[in-house]
Amino acid sequence: MSHTLHRQGSRTDLQDDWVVLAIAAEGINKSGASSRLRRFLELAVRHDAVNFGDIRTGCSVQFRLEEILSAVEDASVVHAVYTDRSNLASFLRDLKGEDMGISVVVSGLFEESLLNLSEAGLTPHTVSLSLGFWGRTERLPREPVLDITTMCGHGMVTASLVEALAEDVGQGKIEAGQAALKLARPCLCGIFNQVRAARLLSRLSAE
Amino acid sequence: MIIKTELCTACGLCRPYCPVRAMEPTQAPPGLAINRDACVECEACLRAGVCLSRALRPEDLPWPRLVRSLFSNPRSVHQQPHIPGRGTEEMKTNDLTGRLRPGMASLAIELGRPGLGTDFGDIQIVSEACAARGCRFEPANPLTGLMVDQGQGKLRADILKERVLSAIIEVNIPLQGLTALVEALSQAATQIRTVFSLGLSYLACPSTENVLAEILPSAGIQVRPNGKINVGLGRPLYDFSSER
Numbered sequence: 001m002s003h004t005l006h007r008q009g010s011r012t013d014l015q016d017d018w019v020v021l022a023i024a025a026e027g028i029n030k031s032g033a034s035s036r037l038r039r040f041l042e043l044a045v046r047h048d049a050v051n052f053g054d055i056r057t058g059c060s061v062q063f064r065l066e067e068i069l070s071a072v073e074d075a076s077v078v079h080a081v082y083t084d085r086s087n088l089a090s091f092l093r094d095l096k097g098e099d100m101g102i103s104v105v106v107s108g109l110f111e112e113s114l115l116n117l118s119e120a121g122l123t124p125h126t127v128s129l130s131l132g133f134w135g136r137t138e139r140l141p142r143e144p145v146l147d148i149t150t151m152c153g154h155g156m157v158t159a160s161l162v163e164a165l166a167e168d169v170g171q172g173k174i175e176a177g178q179a180a181l182k183l184a185r186p187c188l189c190g191i192f193n194q195v196r197a198a199r200l201l202s203r204l205s206a207e
Numbered sequence: 208m209i210i211k212t213e214l215c216t217a218c219g220l221c222r223p224y225c226p227v228r229a230m231e232p233t234q235a236p237p238g239l240a241i242n243r244d245a246c247v248e249c250e251a252c253l254r255a256g257v258c259l260s261r262a263l264r265p266e267d268l269p270w271p272r273l274v275r276s277l278f279s280n281p282r283s284v285h286q287q288p289h290i291p292g293r294g295t296e297e298m299k300t301n302d303l304t305g306r307l308r309p310g311m312a313s314l315a316i317e318l319g320r321p322g323l324g325t326d327f328g329d330i331q332i333v334s335e336a337c338a339a340r341g342c343r344f345e346p347a348n349p350l351t352g353l354m355v356d357q358g359q360g361k362l363r364a365d366i367l368k369e370r371v372l373s374a375i376i377e378v379n380i381p382l383q384g385l386t387a388l389v390e391a392l393s394q395a396a397t398q399i400r401t402v403f404s405l406g407l408s409y410l411a412c413p414s415t416e417n418v419l420a421e422i423l424p425s426a427g428i429q430v431r432p433n434g435k436i437n438v439g440l441g442r443p444l445y446d447f448s449s450e451r
Contacts, residue, residue, distance in 0.1 A: 002297065002315045002375065004435060006404045011432050025300035025441065055281055077299075092438070101442030103300045107435045117438055124411040125439030126301040128315075130431040131405040131423070134396040139323055146321065154281040155322050155372050156251050160223040186224065186251055188281050 003153025004079075004107040004191055006130045008146045011109065013200070016083040017151075018108040018116075019191045020044070020091065022100075023077045029101055033074045036100040041069060043098070044080030047091035051081040053190020061184040061194065068190075083195045085116060092120035144204045148197050152187035161186075162204070170205035208246055208253065212238050214262035221263060224255040226372055227324045238262075247279035247324055247372045248272070271366045274327075277349065278371035295347045295377060298408040298437055305445035306345075307410050312382055312419075313345070315406040316392065318399070319373035327353075327374070328367045329399040334360035334376050336395040340388045342378035350374050382409075382418045389426045410447065411436075 004019045022040040024033035037054075044052050045065055053059035057071040072078060082088040088106075095104055106113055117123060133140065140146060141159035148162045149155070165179040174182075180198035210230070215238035222230045222239070229245035230252070232238075253263045268276055277283045297315060301307045316333055319325030330350070337344070338360030344351040353362050380388055392405070409415045423430055 002317065002404075002406045002435075005315075005406050006321065006431075007433060014433050017433075021299070023296060023299050025296060025303040028300070028303045028443075029441065095440060099440075099442070101440070103302055103437060103441035105299050105435050105437050107433070109433045110436075111432070113436055117436065122438045122440070124436045126298045126307055126408060126437040127411050128298050128406050128408040128435040129419075130434050131407055131428050132431065133321065133402050133404050134392065135399050135402040136323075137402055140321065140402060150321050153320075155226050155320060156249070156281065158223060158226045158251075159322060160225070160228065164223045186255065188254075 002128065003189060004105070005128055006150055006153065007107070008143070008150045013147065013196065014109050015112070017193050017196050018082040018085070018088050018106065019079060020082070020088070021077055021079045021105050022102045023105075024074060024102050030074050033102060034072050034076065036102050037076050037078045038069045038072050039098065039100060040095070040102065041065065041072070041078050041080070043094050044091060047094065048084065048087045049080035049091070050083050050195050051184060051190050051192060052079060053188065054078050055188045058188050059184060059190030059192065061181050077189070079189050079191045081191060081193050083193065085112060089116045089119045092116060092122060096120050096122055144200065144207070148183065148200050151192045151197065153191065154187070154189070156186040156188065157183050157192060162201075166201055166204040169201050176202040176205070208241055208248060208250065209264050209266055210239050210241055211262045211264055212236055212240065214260045215239055216260050216262075220257040221252045221255060224252050224257065226251055226322060227370075245370065246275070247370050248276040249279040249372055271369050274353070274366050274369050275371055278374045295345060297377065298435065300441060301408075301410065302437055302439045302441040302444055305447060307379070307408055309410055309412060309415065309447060309450050310382055311379055311409070312385055313377065313379050313408040314388070315408070316376040316378070317373050317404045317406070318376070319371060319401050320404045321402070323401045324370055324372050325374065325399075325401040326368055326370045327362055329401055330374055330376065331360065331362045331367065332398050333392070333395045333403065334362065336360070336391040337376060337378050337388065340380070340384060340391050342380050342388065345377035345379060348375065348377040350376055382415065382422070385422050386426055389428065
């Protein structure tokens with residue numbers, strides 16, 4: 001379940017792509033965790049997360065906060081996406097302040113992540129590195145498409161859909177922002193960054 | 208998943224939602240059919256909600272076809288880790304579990320990701336390579352539960368031809384063994400028909416970071432500038448003080 005790792009893109013393009021998740025541990029603090037996981041989502045919304053969700057329901061592009069909150073269980077993994085570093089930093093400060101005792105993982109550019117953590121008075125505990133794709137990489141979609149599809153770690157945002165929507169955007173059939181929302185819907189966890197996707201789709205459609 | 212041919216209008220709206228392009232045109236009657244070998248039972252087509260004629264129908268899946276859904280449908284829940292998806296809590300709860308200890312690395316080798324899918328035959332090629340290097344397979348990982356011989360990395364024979372969108376081999380290894388394992392993975396990567404994404408997790412401490420800063424470049428591995436950080440907010444925090 002390394003679904004927020006391996007997001008592709010240039011360093012510049014990843015500047016506005018942050019995912020924060022919360023999870024409780026089986027056999028340690030999972031029992032009764034649902035209320036704290038709901039609190040995580042409420043705080044995420046308060047700090048202007050652009051997307052959020054729980055796989056049990058889906059993402060905020062498709063469901064209202066209340067619907068997502070009502071389905072959160074002790075075993076849920078809840079997620080929030082940020083495009084603005086100051087919103088992220090204030091969210092992390094609140095998470096530290098509330099001391100809910102659930103595990104929190106931040107995904108994004110390492111250098112900036114460390115700054116965010118430092119501003120919130122946090123330090124890294126455990127780190128995951130992405131060491132790339134191995135094997136028959138020539139079979140993968142082209143890079144600009146991968147930059148979008150890898151924002152759903154479960155592979156639910158397909159290269160075919162990205163290509164089709166990029167073409168529609170290029171032909172003026174749909175706005176890039178609306179197309180990005182269509183791409184965000186299959187990503188059940190709510191970790192797809194539709195703001196970044198809209199920018200990437202515009203660029204792709206112009207090629 | 209099946210398509211009720213008598214209901215399908217051949218509109219094609221569902222096709223771009225299939226991660227493995229399993230939907231194929233049919234001539235008589237004109238419509239779409241699902242290539243059963245390619246379909247990984249992820250139900251992405253159904254969830255897309257674009258089939259107005261309700262021609263897409265999920266099936267009761269017998270074993271071993273059921274394994275496709277368990278690894279490919281993000282909403283499927285494995286018996287063992289009790290969380291949806293393909294893997295475990297891994298580093299996400301390491302602040303509580305202490306699963307990943309000082310001097311150790313955990314590798315998540317995700318076959319089929321991104322977006323190509325894989326069969327278990329290719330997964331076994333990689334798991335055998337890991338086993339040959341003395342890796343310990345993570346017991347809570349659902350893939351480990353499908354092994355008949357962890358010492359050799361062998362999977363159940365009845366699933367080897369089944370296809371999934373992805374599956375994660377999760378191994379723990381001392382940092383000293385990392386270079387040899389990376390060499391073995393490089394070799395295995397030439398034998399498979401798909402791709403794998405490789406993630407490496409470790410307990411944050413200067414000594415480990417120094418070792419990795421030496422090992423990874425010398426193995427020719429480029430580390431991406433983005434990744435994941437567990438920020439240690441879990442309570443009760445696992446006490447590593449005697450081990451650091």
